[in-house]
Amino acid sequence: MLEFKNVTKRYDGKTAVKNLNLNIKKGEFVCFIGPSGCGKTTTMKMVNRLIGISGGDILVEGKNIKEQDAVELRRSIGYVIQQIGLMPHMTIKENIVLVGTLLKWSKEKKDQRARELLKLVDLPEEYLNKYPHELSGGQQQRIGVLRALAANPPLILMDEPFGALDPITRDSLQDEFKKLQKELGKTIVFVTHDMDEALKLGDRIVIMKDGEVVQADTPDEILRNPANEFVEEFLGKDRLIQGRPDVTTVEQIMENKPITVPVGTTLRDAISIMRDKHVDSLLVVDSANVLKGFIDIESINLNHKKAKVVDEIMEEGIYTVSHHSLLRDTIHKILRRGAKYAPVVDDNQRLVGIVTRATLANLVYDTIWGDGTELEELTQAAE
Amino acid sequence: MMEFFATHGNDLLIKTWEHLYISLAAILLGVLVAIPLGILLSRVPNFADRFISFIGILQTIPSLAILAFFIPILGVGKLPAILALFFYSLLPILRNTYIGVREVDKGVVEAGRGMGMSNWQSIMKVEFPMALPVIMAGVRLSTVYLIGWATLAAFIGGGGLGDFIFDGLNLYQPALIIAGTVPATILALIADRSLSMIENKLTPEGLKNSYKTA
Ligand SMILES: Nc1ncnc2c1ncn2[C@@H]1O[C@H](COP(=O)(O)OP(=O)(O)O)[C@@H](O)[C@H]1O
Numbered sequence: 001m002l003e004f005k006n007v008t009k010r011y012d013g014k015t016a017v018k019n020l021n022l023n024i025k026k027g028e029f030v031c032f033i034g035p036s037g038c039g040k041t042t043t044m045k046m047v048n049r050l051i052g053i054s055g056g057d058i059l060v061e062g063k064n065i066k067e068q069d070a071v072e073l074r075r076s077i078g079y080v081i082q083q084i085g086l087m088p089h090m091t092i093k094e095n096i097v098l099v100g101t102l103l104k105w106s107k108e109k110k111d112q113r114a115r116e117l118l119k120l121v122d123l124p125e126e127y128l129n130k131y132p133h134e135l136s137g138g139q140q141q142r143i144g145v146l147r148a149l150a151a152n153p154p155l156i157l158m159d160e161p162f163g164a165l166d167p168i169t170r171d172s173l174q175d176e177f178k179k180l181q182k183e184l185g186k187t188i189v190f191v192t193h194d195m196d197e198a199l200k201l202g203d204r205i206v207i208m209k210d211g212e213v214v215q216a217d218t219p220d221e222i223l224r225n226p227a228n229e230f231v232e233e234f235l236g237k238d239r240l241i242q243g244r245p246d247v248t249t250v251e252q253i254m255e256n257k258p259i260t261v262p263v264g265t266t267l268r269d270a271i272s273i274m275r276d277k278h279v280d281s282l283l284v285v286d287s288a289n290v291l292k293g294f295i296d297i298e299s300i301n302l303n304h305k306k307a308k309v310v311d312e313i314m315e316e317g318i319y320t321v322s323h324h325s326l327l328r329d330t331i332h333k334i335l336r337r338g339a340k341y342a343p344v345v346d347d348n349q350r351l352v353g354i355v356t357r358a359t360l361a362n363l364v365y366d367t368i369w370g371d372g373t374e375l376e377e378l379t380q381a382a383e
Numbered sequence: 384m385m386e387f388f389a390t391h392g393n394d395l396l397i398k399t400w401e402h403l404y405i406s407l408a409a410i411l412l413g414v415l416v417a418i419p420l421g422i423l424l425s426r427v428p429n430f431a432d433r434f435i436s437f438i439g440i441l442q443t444i445p446s447l448a449i450l451a452f453f454i455p456i457l458g459v460g461k462l463p464a465i466l467a468l469f470f471y472s473l474l475p476i477l478r479n480t481y482i483g484v485r486e487v488d489k490g491v492v493e494a495g496r497g498m499g500m501s502n503w504q505s506i507m508k509v510e511f512p513m514a515l516p517v518i519m520a521g522v523r524l525s526t527v528y529l530i531g532w533a534t535l536a537a538f539i540g541g542g543g544l545g546d547f548i549f550d551g552l553n554l555y556q557p558a559l560i561i562a563g564t565v566p567a568t569i570l571a572l573i574a575d576r577s578l579s580m581i582e583n584k585l586t587p588e589g590l591k592n593s594y595k596t597a
Contacts, residue, residue: 050497075499083490089512089587099498131589147498157497 001026001187002047002155006056009042009211016042018211019056024204026154029181029188031202033195035234039211040191044157047189048074060155075099078148078156078186082163084140086132092118092143093128099151117146120180138169145177149184158190162197174200195235199223207231250330251323253363254344254353260285263292265310267300283343283351284314291343291351294318320345323352331360387558395547399566401461402543406533406570408465410526413472418518421480422506428485435478442474446532450539464541468532472525479521483514512587519582523575530571534563544570 002024009017017039024030032040045051047058049070058065065073086095094101096117097110105113114128121142132140141161148156162170178201181188192198198205199219206216207227215227226232260283261270270282274297281296293314303313320343321330334342334355344353388395424431450467457463487510495509511518537545544563551559 048497050493071499071501073499074497079494079497081490081494081497083488083493085488085490085492085494087491087495087509087589088488089589091589098495102499102504133589144494 001028001061002189003059004043004056005059007043007046007053007058008055009039009046009051010054016211017046020211020213022206022213022216024187024189026187027185029178029190029201029203030206031190031192031198031204032206032208033192033198033234034208034214036193038208040206040208041159043208044159044189044191047155047157048077048079050074075102075151076153078151078153080141080144080148080156080158080161082160084137084144084164086140086143086147088132090131091128092130092132092135095132095143096128096146097150098147103151113150117149120149121146121176136169137165138173141165141173142176145180149186153186155187155189158188160192161190163192163194170197177201207234248327249324250321250327250344250355251353253327253359254323254355255359256353258283258343258351258354260289260351261295261310262287263309263311266308267304267310267313270295270310271300281340282310283354284310285351289350291318291320291345291349292316294343318343320349321355322347327363330355331363334360387562391547391559391562395562395566398542398544398546398563399570401541402530402533402536402545402567403570405461405464405468405536405541405543406526406530406574409468409533410472410522410529412465412469413476413525414522416469417473417476417521418480421477421518422484422511424477424481425484425510431481435474435481438474438477442471446471446535447538450535454539459540461536461541463539464533464536464543467539468529468536471532472529475525475528476518476521479524480514480518483517483521484510486517487513513590516582516586516590519578519585523578523582526574526578527571530567530574534567 002022004020004022007017007020008015020043032043034040042051046053047060047065049065053066060073060077086092087098090098093111093114096114097105100110100113115125118125118127123139123142127135127139132143135143141164144161148158162173165173174197190198190201202219204216204218205222207214207222207230209230215222215231217225217227222231223235226235259273259277259279261273263284263286265284274280274282281294283294284292286292292311293316295310295314299313299315307313319334319337319339321334323344323346330342339357341354341356343351344355346352424434446467449470450464453463453467457466491513492505492509495505500508533541533543534545534548536543537549544567547559547563551557551561551563
């Protein structure tokens with residue numbers, strides 16, 4: 001959808017963007033982030049040719065932007081800026097359909113489109129005849145977003161659009177916009193210096209430094225595997241800790257002392273261990289602590305006449321998880337299998353711990369109700 | 384008083400009209416030249432500042448000297464008077480246009496460009512309408528000055544109310560001096576009021592309100 005090929009921008013001697021290569025898919029929400037002066041705004045503004053390219057190519061839907069008329073190009077790409085930039089001398093309606101006016105739409109088409117768009121942000125129709133200064137900052141930027149959507153462009157460029165708003169308004173506009181973006185399937189290039197915003201909105205985050213891309217990945221991947229110290233520092237320690245539910249390994253939450261019996265244990269001994277420890281199942285290990293299988297109370301009941309030692313009746317091929325696998329990758333598997341527990345083994349199949357359903361239940365509970373925000377969202381949605 | 388009007392009444396009307404004509408012609412020329420020039424200058428800010436101070440220096444030349452300067456080139460009469468006054472109208476309009484356009488909210492201009500406005504559309508739909516109140520203030524200022532200065536037109540045979548004043552000075556007749564000065568002042572006041580009304584009419588609706596609330 002949007003391709004950067006070796007894009008470079010030089011300002012008399014100084015290189016603002018160096019050899020940037022990036023491929024943005026249709027419908028993708030990409031956040032550009034980095035310290036001030038890293039070249040993110042320059043990168044974005046080269047897309048609609050508000051800033052000229054010094055080297056390389058930018059392709060929008062396969063077409064090189066250099067081969068298009070700059071004014072036409074801009075009319076086909078949405079643009080939202082931090083200063084909002086509504087025309088103060090035009091009504092809200094005139095503002096919303098500004099591109100339509102430039103494209104010489106009929107009056108009926110403009111009226112209809114303005115009403116249609118206003119509905120998207122739940123503002124009453126009376127607003128169409130108001131002037132920008134009669135609206136609050138948050139409402140003004142909603143109009144700013146609608147204005148960018150007016151001609152239904154597939155691609156929208158946004159330059160810190162929510163940066164000037166107070167935190168509460170910003171938060172609700174972010175939510176609203178993300179929802180709208182998903183519904184409409186727009187491709188978004190979003191410049192911000194606010195990491196929380198990028199993590200919240202971006203399908204992919206492009207971290208830049210000194211005109212170069214340091215890392216371009218999903219928010220999860222960036223939190224889990226920051227490319228280098230710069231990214232880590234940029235994320236901040238708090239966020240890395242916050243991000244931990246995603247990067248928790250099985251080892252961190254497992255119980256360390258599973259109840260085991262060595263191979264060769266007699267059934268009678270096994271039963272008394274079960275009784276002592278109040279469990280209905282035992283893991284069987286060999287002398288090197290390598291997991292061999294498990295026995296449970298039922299199989300003992302069925303077989304205690306025929307068999308003497310646990311080896312004879314234990315079930316093998318039990319589902320295990322590796323101690324350094326990520327919890328979020330394994331949790332669903334464990335639950336879906338309907339297993340009561342899963343033994344945790346190291347790389348040599350040695351038993352190191354166990355994850356039980358109780359462990360998981362606690363964890364799931366924490367994740368769902370943990371910080372309360374989801375609860376809020378649910379109540380909001382219910383209203 | 385009645386006697387004065389009996390002898391000079393007709394003359395007074397003609398001179399007042401002449402005066403108005405000279406001033407308005409000059410101001411009209413000034414508007415036609417200075418506003419486009421001011422907008423043009425806003426595109427080259429580095430050059431603009433130097434250019435405007437240069438015009439400012441030129442205008443410190445006393446008006447009589449300028450008028451005298453035009454005589455060898457254009458002779459005497461209305462035309463050189465109008466041109467000289469036009470020259471004086473330039474600076475306030477030029478400066479206000481330049482400043483007015485330059486002070487237009489950068490965000491709004493950038494949004495316009497980013498939406499795909501051509502340079503011309505940006506000027507006509509955004510920069511000029513938004514700078515209009517400031518430009519009009521320059522035009523008003525210019526007009527009021529010009530109506531006063533137009534009395535000097537008589538000096539190079541341009542006519543107007545200045546004729547009364549010069550006659551009065553030459554003939555030691557204070558009544559004539561007053562006959563020249565008072566209508567000129569009244570003209571200036573009327574011009575100022577009417578321009579202020581025009582300005583109000585021309586100022587875009589959305590801007591009017593924001594000025595009120597601001
Ligand atoms: N018009 C310009 N002339 C010269 N240098 C510029 C210009 N615009 C931006 N730069 C430089 O290019 C670099 C990148 O700028 P920018 O893309 O605005 O950074 P960011 O948006 O990441 O803060 C900065 O070092 C800045 O100083």
